[in-house]
Amino acid sequence: MTVTSSASSVLGGLDTVREWQEELYRDLHRHPELSHQERRTAGKVAERLGKAGFDVHQFVGGTGVVGVLGNGDGPTVLLRADMDALPVREATGLAYASTATATDSRGDEVPVAHACGHDVHVACLLGATTLLAEAPGQWSGTVVALFQPAEETGDGARGMVDDGLADLIPAPDVALAQHVLPAPAGQLGTRAGPTLSAADSMRITLHGHGGHGSMPHATVDPVVLAAMIVIRLQTVISRETPPGETAVLTVGSIQAGTASNVIPDTAVLQLNLRCYSEQTRRRILDAIRRIVIAECDASACPQEPEFELFGRFPLTNNDPAATDRVARAFADVFGERSQPMGPQTASEDFSDIPSALGVPYTYWGLGGVDPDAYHRAEAAGRINQDVPVNHSPKFAPVIQPTLDAGTEALVVAALAWLAP
Ligand code: ZN
Ligand code: ZN
Numbered sequence: 001m002t003v004t005s006s007a008s009s010v011l012g013g014l015d016t017v018r019e020w021q022e023e024l025y026r027d028l029h030r031h032p033e034l035s036h037q038e039r040r041t042a043g044k045v046a047e048r049l050g051k052a053g054f055d056v057h058q059f060v061g062g063t064g065v066v067g068v069l070g071n072g073d074g075p076t077v078l079l080r081a082d083m084d085a086l087p088v089r090e091a092t093g094l095a096y097a098s099t100a101t102a103t104d105s106r107g108d109e110v111p112v113a114h115a116c117g118h119d120v121h122v123a124c125l126l127g128a129t130t131l132l133a134e135a136p137g138q139w140s141g142t143v144v145a146l147f148q149p150a151e152e153t154g155d156g157a158r159g160m161v162d163d164g165l166a167d168l169i170p171a172p173d174v175a176l177a178q179h180v181l182p183a184p185a186g187q188l189g190t191r192a193g194p195t196l197s198a199a200d201s202m203r204i205t206l207h208g209h210g211g212h213g214s215m216p217h218a219t220v221d222p223v224v225l226a227a228m229i230v231i232r233l234q235t236v237i238s239r240e241t242p243p244g245e246t247a248v249l250t251v252g253s254i255q256a257g258t259a260s261n262v263i264p265d266t267a268v269l270q271l272n273l274r275c276y277s278e279q280t281r282r283r284i285l286d287a288i289r290r291i292v293i294a295e296c297d298a299s300a301c302p303q304e305p306e307f308e309l310f311g312r313f314p315l316t317n318n319d320p321a322a323t324d325r326v327a328r329a330f331a332d333v334f335g336e337r338s339q340p341m342g343p344q345t346a347s348e349d350f351s352d353i354p355s356a357l358g359v360p361y362t363y364w365g366l367g368g369v370d371p372d373a374y375h376r377a378e379a380a381g382r383i384n385q386d387v388p389v390n391h392s393p394k395f396a397p398v399i400q401p402t403l404d405a406g407t408e409a410l411v412v413a414a415l416a417w418l419a420p
Helices: 003-011 014-030 039-051 118-134 156-162 222-238 278-298 320-337 352-357 371-379 399-418
Strands: 055-060 064-071 076-082 101-103 109-111 141-148 174-184 188-190 193-196 198-207 247-256 266-275 306-313 316-318 338-340 361-369
Touching (some): 039 055, 076 118, 118 174, 118 361, 156 352, 188 320, 198 278, 278 306, 361 371
Antiparallel strands (some): 188 361
16 A cells, blocks of 8 residues: 555545534634633544544643544654634634634733634644544554644643643654645645744843933933844844844834833833744844843943743754655645745744654645635735735635645645555
8 A cells, every 4th residue: 555545545534524624613713712721622622532533631731632543553643733813803704703702811801813724723633533543444553633722822832741741642753733824725835944933032121220301310221221222133133143044033112111201210122033043043042132231231230131031932843854755745645736835934833842752743834725816816916915814814714625635634644654
């Protein structure tokens, strides 16, 4: 048997899955849940995995769910989907659009929508696991289906690892994941090496010495200090980063003071960093600290600045051998529908799981846009204007062929290891 023949047998069951899968997708879309609150979604996942014959572990790292299905000797393949939605007010106009609201981690009531398409990922993985469970004669080994909370906050994958994931599952040989993207539905994109950027957010608190606006000589003005730092930080990319290397450093927030004639005690900067190598990341984070500490010193601050890192996402650095194996299986089964993909500036925490388990991984893109609408926008040179991207209130993957393609991709990629 080859991957192609096993895949065509397993995927022969797609017709029996499609109806409940589409219904489940609309249901998840209508009932999105914020990061760390994915209780309803996790319940649906656990029920469906149990029905398919998986051993199910719930409440891993909060709301995470892991299903394990052993089927004789062979490799262990981990397939991952994320489950959380975003604090976005959906504006798609779909019949199954979300009108949900929830209380976020700060206690504010916010609208909630699956504006990143994680409902697609959940529906596809449940479909793929069901198909594999129903065709045990076509593969051998173990499937680990992992449903992760809180991808959007960057801490869901790590939460599952820290909660003892490694003790719940057999050691995987490979970890696989996908993300729906603003590309024509039915298309798949693979890439070896750095694929999604590493991201860090940092909050910097600067301590000056406040006083009357008319007597600056008796103060250490944190507003001027913050302004100096913002300008000086521009040199981290322009003067310290090699021209061929991609990195972005943005100061997105600067807050200080309450009145025109009061010099405040403190100023707070918030910045965001994206890059494609751990080495660059460490170098830039060190440069930021060096510059901020030196500027505080130059201003004679009475107290050291404080640095707080948050919203941290690891680099997604696809293993070349695993990517090649998936890309060849995709080419055999999907032909032209599978293409090489460029690096994406978005970030993901998926790789925290394979990195913690010490296993290779690959992560591919799945198109979700109505192909006719995409090609019309492309012909008009209006892709940026007319094709809503992930996190947009108008992000609305077409149900088909997106769900079919995402389900098929997971099955084919898993069989690249599990087919006899
Ligand atoms: Zn997202
Ligand atoms: Zn996402």
